[in-house]
Amino acid sequence: MLMRELKWSKSEKDVARQAFDKAYLKECQAIVNRAKSMIAKISNPREIWKVEDYLFDERKQTDEKYNFRRSMLPLVFTRLIEEGWLKEADLKGLGEDKLQMIRKGLQINRS
């Protein structure tokens, strides 16, 4: 089955949205922590632009990664699990069709 052919029930959409938002907030919090630590270590004020570089790159990266189009979600969740922003348990409530795609993605990327 192709990802774009998956049917998502209302409760699956809710599970997906919740997991998606949880991962996004977790990743944003990590970015907040890193930026805070970078700023705390600044010895020359010009180094503020390193923080700007960092935040600019993270924004681009997260904007690209957090794509809630349903046809993309299995890929997005695979990546979020790989990167540690989500656990498979956060996806409890998704149908086996979606979970299998995600597990297959994880296997392929690990091999």
Add this chain to the structure above:
Amino acid sequence: MLMRELKWSKSEKDVARQAFDKAYLKECQAIVNRAKSMIAKISNPREIWKVEDYLFDERKQTDEKYNFRRSMLPLVFTRLIEEGWLKEADLKGLGEDKLQMIRKGLQINRS
């Protein structure tokens, strides 16, 4: 006399460079302080992008403002004095031709 016709002695260039760098560091330090305070006040991690917006705008603005081309320096110093990043005393050692241009700029902008 036009700005681009000004002649700058070695010691004037040194004074200009020192004043320019002093203002730049002062402004960067103010940006560091503001970013630090913004980050400290974040309650929702998504607000990190407001800090990114702020730093992005400040970088653009300072990159445009801190132009060390000698033909631009009197205008740059006028602006830095107006904005409080420099005092006229920081420019001690510049010739009267430059100081008069800067003072004239300040008068025009105040009127």
